[in-house]
Amino acid sequence: MSRSVEKRWIIRHPDYASRDAIVRELGISPFVAAILVNRGIKDPDEVSRFLSPRLAHLHEPFLMKDMEKAVDRLQKAVLNRERTVIYGDYDVDGIVSSLVVRDFLRLAGLECDIYIPDRLTEGYDLSPAAVERLAEEGYSLLVTVDCGVRASEAAERAARLGMTMIVTDHHEVGDELPPAAAVVDPMRPDCGYPFKRLAGVGVAYKLVWALARRLAGGERLPDLFRDFLLDYLSVVALGTVCDVVPLLGENRVFVHYGLRRLASFRNVGMRSLLEESGVLRRLMQGQQGITARDLAFLVGPRINAAGRLGEAETGLELFSTTDASAARRIAARLGELNTRRQKLESEILQQARDLVAAGGEPPPAIVLASPDWHQGVLGIVASRLVNEFYRPTFLGCVEGDTVRGSARSIEGFDIVASLTRCSDLLERYGGHAGAAGFSLKADRLEEFAERLREDAAASFSRNPKLLEPAVFVESELPFDAIDDGLLAEMDKLAPFGHEHPKPLFFAGNVEVVGEPRLVGAGNRHLVMHLKRDGRTFRAIAFNQGEKVRELRRFMNVLFTPRLESYNGMTGIQLEIHGLRAGG
Template identity: 40%
Template sequence: MLQTLNTSQDRRAFLGVEQSLTGRRWAERLDGEAARVAQAMAQRHGISDIVARVLAGRGVATDDAPDFLDPALKRLMPDPSLLTDMDAAAARIADAITGGEAIAIFGDYDVDGATSSALMLRFLRAAGCDATVYIPDRIFEGYGPNPEAMGKLAEGGAKLVICVDCGSTSFEALAEARRLGLGVVVIDHHQVGAELPPAEAVVNPNRQDDLSGLGHLAAVGVTFLTVVAVNRVLRARGFFNGRAAPDLLQWLDLVALGTVCDVVPLIGLNRAFVTKGLLAMGRRENRGLAALADVARLGGPPSPYHLGFMLGPRINAGGRIGDAALGARLLATDDAEASATIAAELDRLNRERQVLETAMLEEAVAEAEAEIGAGPGPAVLVTASDRWHPGVVGLIASRLKDRFQRPSLAIALQPNGLGAGSGRSVAGVDLGRAVRRAVDQGIAVKGGGHAMAAGLTIERGRLADLRAFLSAEA
């Protein structure tokens, strides 16, 4: 409700506090317009004044207050067809299911990718199709589809590849898939330029010709909308006549986990996904999630904190320093013994990751402080070391961003002269766009992402150019 200001004298001091213990003047958080919004909100919806002021301070509009406080999926769930290419994607996946085609799911190695992969796999199994999941190795393959992986999937008999949380910028890999006769459907949320890769459908609310207004969804949210759309097509075709249709709401625990861990805004549909997903998670029907909660010693009903700081890091640990497919495998299995084994391995890997992170962070902070010096320092921090594990640099970037309050990148330099980097940003700086521009300028070898997070590959000798370019961009 308050903000501390050093010099502002344009409003009366709140509670008469002209100077706090830290030497700052207290001022009302809400300006005149926001105060009027709070008053209208309280009167129209019967909300207490204090709650209305908190909502107004968070930018919630008067008409949106009920959905913010009680995010009901029934009210907030859009027609999936609003997303560009959704109808084509749903029809293609439904064709593969009814035609008995072999389907492969290609996912990312983070929590959003693992939950998206597990959700799609569970749906396909419920529809009688036992698909396979392919998660690339973070170190040896990097992010997203690659031509070699497409070749492996084609050799394995796949006819349709569904890319989840990746694929929007995989031009070379998807061109190879087309050459091999593979159909490809992309389900993603990362930012993308005007040109799209060759695929039968690219469902991405952040593609430039998408007007759905759902760009805040995580990939798992887009995947859930896709599952809803495919389910609708199958119903219309009479596919479920004589067999039970799947209960899609049972998988909202996966949607909630991916949404929270990908740190997308908890507004609108995302709030509904998380609210209802936490209820589903509390029923412990997903054996893998239940086993992971047990090894994490999660006590009481699950909360966003538990998802973001207890479950998510353990799933991520597999992709960072172990087997990248462990997370998706855990979330998709119904085998109690396998769940316990995988959960224990992820817990072990997470402890190992914590040791690595502590040592790397100490070095990164020292480098950042030297880079900043006595002045304000660069607008974007870029740190690098040949002693760092590439699977942990994203965590280091996040810690640097929080500590120094500016976009930060951490880069693990490899013996081949290349560096694998990951970055995290702050509000107002679109780091994904800046990294893509660095690629366009020839500074980085490859890279991309979204506003708050990005990844890149860069030659060791271009680090100084990257620092200068990103600071100029920011």
């Protein structure tokens, strides 16, 4: 049985002067203006850019440190038809990053290949062993995407073997940069690029955009290059959403335009994947367009499942084939792998829950490992444990004398910084503040676990509020303010995602009218009608069926209003995210 950590409800109070200025100048709802101000978007001009993203809002790619060097070297490779290999990661971001760079280089006349490491046998990032294999196969230029910024040993090996290396990455850098011809990463401390939070595919896209301009001799691109850059916004959107980077700044522009182009992207693999995941069927039925949520929960997990289970090449094969029947077969295989991934995840999650429960109160950091766990799904399981126990979580798979694992964190606790403080025990590690991978020798696991728990305990001792999870609410929203006009304005805030979630509103002492009903498989969902301010709305609380026992006549609710089709009619429905007894 899963548990959930009770979260504080914190109603934001925006800068009312900024909110009112936006309302006056742009004529938008004060509730939508409050959302924007709460998210740091206060200037009316900035609001206009946010509500109406344009490709012209993308930054100049040559502002990125080492971009000139990378493009110089790639131009030389194109002119000399040099043997080139793209080295990517095995997740969605890594695969589509590889695709963007390979396909553009081929369009420019350079035949090149992609190498995706096996997650289970090679692990994350570029390894010296992989460099040696690629050098033996005759490659003279290696371009990393979505990895490589911490691969100093591999870069040194490449240099000794006479192989030139270009690193493109978006992860946090280590103490020193790898010795490469160019290291293109907006997270470099010495990189003045205006937007730091790109996904790997965003960096890869900037690379080929810069190269297109160099090959064209200026900013005006031939139709061939221009059409490529527009078409491939679709895969940039896919990688950006699935890598869970903030859907703000340039990422918002990429996803806004990429979602529009996905259904028409001229790639039979993408179309087959949209069909297999059910997204295309919904589009053909005339329902809403493709959303960021579709990519995050329907499309992306199928590609990630292949990488997690040691078949990353299957995802790459899908996007590389030009045969429609082969694409359908591969997409079906990805669906099967995703089902298997879900089963493995469920089994490991329950085992991990039992281990945590056996220790009584959860420790400052959850550190668990087992030889029976599949390393490919540990990141997902760690995320689920963080949600349930609200502790930084490190899960490992013991393989002989090595432990390979994944870590996920809570808000405010930098998991890479914690791993860095234990780096003397680690073989490899890397990632972001909230998610990371690591490996170490099995005989160091016990000391590693103890050090992590001590490190987390020290952090929480300094700042106890880190262990007090909260859900932030945009504002109170009276029911008589909810109408089609408000929902139309809220639609302009999309796409929603990481650090830009769908808005949550609060309403207090809402009356529950009529008889609540449980619906869905296993009575998982709760349907009711809620009344306040003279208005009554149908409401649904997904996966909260057990809350029916807690219902009183008057409740406090957290909700998001949305348009919903029900019994052949379209109307406003409230999606309930929190229920507590009213006063």
